[in-house]
Structures are given as structure tokens and as C-alpha cells.
Amino acid sequence: MKGVMPSDIREKMKLLDRAEIIHLGGGLPDPAIFPYEPLSDASARLWADRARAQTALQYAPSEGYLPLREWIAGYMTRQGTACEADNVIITNGSQQGLDFLAKLLLSPGDKALVEIPSFIGALRAFDAYEPQYLGLPEDSADWNPTDLAGAKFCYVGPDFRNPTGTCMSRKDRLALLDLADDTGMAIIEDGCYEQLRYEGEDIASVAALAAERYGSIERSPVLHTGTFSKTIAPSLRVGWIAGPRDVIRRLVLIKQASDLATSALNQMLLLDVVRDHLDTSTRIARSVYRDRCRSMLDAMEEFMPHGVSWTRPQGGLYVWAELPDGIDGAALAARALLERSVSIISGSAFYPANATNIVPKPNTFRLSFSMIPAAAAREGIERLGGLIREG
Template sequence: MQWEQVLAPRMGRMKASEIRELLKLLDQPDIISFAGGIPDPALFPVAAFQGALTAALAPGKADAALQYSVSEGYLPLRQWLAAHMTGLGIPCGVDNILITSGSQQALDYLGKLMIGTGDTVLVNWPTYMGALGAFNAYEPVYDRLDPRDNRGAAEYTAKAAEAGGRVKFAYLSVDFANPTGETIPRADRERVLDLADDLGAAIVEDAAYQALRFDGEAVPPILALEIARKAKTGGSIEDCRTIYCGSFSKTLAPGLRVGWVCAASPVIGRLVLMKQAADLHSSTLNQMAIADVAANLFESHVAGLREVYKARRDHMLAALSREMPKGVSWTRPEGGMFVWITLPETMDGAALLARSLETERVAFVPGRAFFADGSGGNTIRLSFSRADEAAIDEGIRRLGRLIAAD
């Protein structure tokens, strides 16, 4: 069978994620891994899930837990999320919430919803590589979004028209972003709102790490800022162009694949149709388990995560100060899981990884895959979420030695 002749053109843009391939390395016991933005499994609320699953399969509930369910998602979970979002400054109801199989699925669906071949998506340089991977299936063109470069809407629009489409949305990872660990300041969020207004474009706000703030002051979600603007003239979330994507993967557990979208109800309605056609609904049982665990211990559990991850971030930043040679710089995240390293311009992150795995047995993610234009060769991403303090000390010591020897 000549498969090439039956493939869709979009398949030319699908390629393996370096991060996913690296996950396979984590099983090798002598590797110190700063790769993969994955939670420390020692922190999973196992007993709470055990109780929630047992309750979901109790007489009177099991019939529903194991059965088909509505594409919108499990109503008590949507109710909890509507209240949760309201607490974040985003007053909304259940009609503004769709449950997805992780926020990765939300990114795929939003690409499918809006991107026609040749349309433009605005992204940061660098941005979450999984978002680029999801969007690529719909064959967009990327343009660089930098809220401080003072390019006006007309310039973006002209460039998009030249590429054969229009600017459909801006995608931003907003808090302790994957991969940089940086948070978009409030003033820049407001600028993005202004720009999107001028463009008539949507905003996709990826808030996967939002709950994991260790210090500093919380910045309101873009959707909260937009609702505040609309509220001045009697408007609400129904008038907003921002689509918020959330996830339980970094707070409760990624293995259950439960995330959500919060947006104006016409957007949710279209995404529900899409989900009906694409996978009917997310696992009923898992939605029930997440709803139970979230209602019982979300705040206290996340407070515990923050404490552990904060100590690891502090430890990694101290180790970097101690071990990194001159010419290397890095971010100082206020939360999340990542520190972003900029190496001297002559160095290449992918080549460094190859040497590191061979000689120092330290894993991390080369930065180039996070840049839509393939630049950023001299950057790497380190995650501090899964390494204990001794591993951080030893791993950063080895990495510093390797970089200094280059």
C-alpha cells in the first residue's frame, strides 16, 4: 500500500514531539531528568481518587459512571468549574464550560474551530510546542506576537493577507508559561486585548499552570480583564473574545485527562458539536472522580503542591547561580514548573542534550521546538517539578560543567 497517496496535505506538518520522545528516557534510572513538564507522582492525591472512584461505582451511581454521557461534560464538574472561574474574576455559568480530555484537546479543538489553511495565528517566540503541534494539523501561518513591539493591527492584517488568510486568534500561555516560566504582565494583557479588538480576532488563553503561583501578586486572567471592560457597559462573558483553557493535569492528576474551556456560550456550543463528532465525550468515570476530588480538596492540595515546587524552584535557582558559567542567563519564575536558560549564542541546545545524555546523563528539552520559526537554538528548558533537591544540585552541577567545557 502506497500510503503517501491517501494522506491529507496536513500530514506533511505532523512530526514527533521531542518532549514526548524524551519521556521514554525517563525510565532509565541513572538519568537526572529536567525534561517533561510533568507533576511529581509522589504528590498525587491517591487516597482521594481511590475514594472518589469507589463512590462513583457504588450502587445507584455505577450505571452513569460507566455509560455514555453528554458531550458538554459532567454537570457537577461544570458547576464546580463555573464557581471556580467566578472566583478567578470570571463570572460565568455552566453554559460557558466544556469539559475536554486535557487542555491539549482544547487547543486541538480551537485550532479546528478557527484555522483555515493559510490563516494566521499569533504566538509568542517561544511558545508552548504542544500548541504549535495541535494547530499545525490545520495548516496555519504563524506571526510573532510581542505586545511591546508596537506593531499595529494593520501590519498584522496585511501580513496575514499576504500569506493567504486572516489573523484568527492570538495564543498565549499566560502564567509561568511553558517554556519560559515567565508571566505576562497585566499591562501586556491589556495590550493584547486592544490588539485583538482591532484585529477582530479571538484570544486563546492557556492557563494550565495558573494555580501554581509560589510568590508575587496574581495577575488577572485576560478573560477576567476583558469581562471587567465589558461590565462597564453592562456586558458579560457572552461579549468576550477570550477563550480560557484550564487543566487538572498540573494540580490533581494528568493521567485522567480532564481539562476545560471557559468562553462565551456560542463558542462552547460549537465546541460541543465538535466534541460530539470527534470523541463523543470525555471519560464519564474520570469526570466524576475529578469532580469529587476537586470539591473536597482542590485548594488544600494545591497549597501543598506550591510549597514543594517552590522549594525546588528556589533550589534550582540557587544551583544555577552557583554552577552556571558566565554568558548563561535564565528566568526567575514566580510559579509553575520551568526555568528557561539562554546559552551563549554560539551554543546549540540540541547538540548540548546529545552530549549531556552521553557523558553527564542529564536530560532537558532543547528550546528550538518552542519557536514557530525554528530560531532559539541556543536555549533550553529545565523543569524542577520532578527532581528532588539532591538531584537538582547534582544535575545542575553536571550541566554547568558541560556548558563551561564547551
């Protein structure tokens, strides 16, 4: 635990109640668009049925509530990864899934291949198992199988990556499967943003491409984590891992030793909602976040000084910015909060500390548009741009 660092994002969340701060950093989903009425109706139906209520208040199976696992298996199959309920385990959010997979696959000193920069939550989950990190460049043209050999797994979030907002191309997803074939590693695919595309064409998940290539999820090297936190509500803490049955059976043993089971009540409520309202909730989220993304990008075009560049995401919740050489993102984040009451996340937070082929870019920072209305985002970007001009 001496090597596990606190999450800069979680620390920034402590500031959420300070009304004077414009929050441009954290990527929480907007609670204004959560499906309150469907959840309320589902709850009323559950409590009105004593038999279902007793099930909801009892311990759930460690694998998860079977009807929900069956629904997720159907969802995965519709997305191109044919599977059954036995290929699915329910977790307390996809974050627990990342922890379980690291516990299953890593011993101290093992190599873990991660995208660079990478999701803070994944790095913190992996840190506790003391891996040696290898960095995976975003472009497959820069991948050298010899340099990346020996990794137990590769962690990727191919759809609208956290933190960069970029999306892995179909070509690179197929190249990742080639890399897995060459090295023997597993692939952990984080699918938490896969439903939040605003522009462009959908790209098949790595899990779906693997199922097509190998003919079955049972022969696939991909372990896919999913969540309802970005499309329904994060507080329900319902996520899942989909993969070969043999792997899922081992993960069930880890689940039993960790917390026995995910809340049956939350799983049952969630299932009632996603059966009829997932498409509506996802459509609303896409519409709201699309407009906010465009507003933030427009403000950056207007107020960011020359020499600052940024990504232009087609989905997800994040924009990644790069400052001119010599400007430190961590120092800028500290000054922005102190001098302009604007909260951003330094790019240095998204790099692992223990890495052999990774050179962090200190002149970077992450923005998020998910919880910030257009007018406030414009004001925050204007303040931030002015601060950068001051130097």
C-alpha cells in the same frame, strides 16, 4: 500530516525509566503529591452507590457532566470570569481543547499568532490545520498591530509561560485585549499553570479582564482553557474550555464527531475530589515546586559559567536558559544526554517551523524542576555547567 513534527518532550519521556539519567527537561507533575486517598475514597463512594455507578459507566453528555460544568462555572466566576454551565465544555485535557479550537478557527493558510517561544503541545495541535504563524513578542512594547493583523487568533499562556517560566503583566494582558479590538482576532488563553504561583501577587486572567471590559463572557473575545492535570492528576484527562455560549455549542459538535464525550467516571471522581481537596492539593503542589524551583536556581547560580543567563520564575514548572552566542542548544542537549546522562530540552523545539516574523534563538534550552529532588537537580546542573565550560 507531513508538516506535523514529533514533540521533543514526548520523545524524551521514553527515557523516564532509565534510572541513570537525571531529567532536567520534561515538565511532568510529580506523582508523589497526587491526592491518592481522596481519589480512593471518592472511588469507593461511587461504587457503593449503584445509581451513581451506572451513570459513571454510561456515555456522558458531549458537553460534559453537568455538576462538574456547574462547579467549573463557579470556579471561573470566583476567579473573575462570571459564567454558567452553558459557557463550559469538558475536554480530554486542555490539549484536546487546543486541538478543537484550532479545528474551529483555522483553515489552511490562515494566520495564527503565538507567543515566541511557545508551548510545543499548542504548536503541534495547530500544525495539523496548516496555519501561517506570526510571532507575538513577550513585551507589548514590541507589538505592532499592523504587523500582526489578519490573525484568526492569538495563543497565550500568560501565567508562568511554558517554556520560559515568565508571567505576562497586567499591562500586557490589557494591551492584548486592545490588540484583539484592533485586529478582530480571538484570544486563546491557556490557564494550565494559573494556580501554581509561588511568589508575588496574583494577576487577573485575560478572560477575567475581558469579562470586566466587555461586561459579559458572551461579548468576550477570549476562549479560556483549563485543566486539573497540574493540580490533581493528569491521567484523568479532564480539562475544559470556557467561552461564549455560541462558541461552546460549535465546540460540542466537534466533540461529538471526535470522541462523543469525556469519561463520565473520571469526571465524577474528579468532581468529588475538587469539591473538598483542590485547595489542599494546590497548596501542596505550590510548596513542593517552590522549594524545588529555589534549589534549581541556587544550583544555577553556583555552577553555570559566565555568559549563561536564565529566567527566575515566580510560579509554574520551568526555567528558560540562554547560552552565549555560538553555543547551540540542540547540540548541547544531545551531548548532555550522551556524555553526562542529563536530559534537557533544546529551545529550538519551542518555535514554529512555518513563521514569517520569527527568528528562533538556537542558543537556548528549557529546564524543569517539577519531578527532580533538590540533590539530583544540583548534581544535574553541576554536570551541565561543566559541559558548557568545556565548550
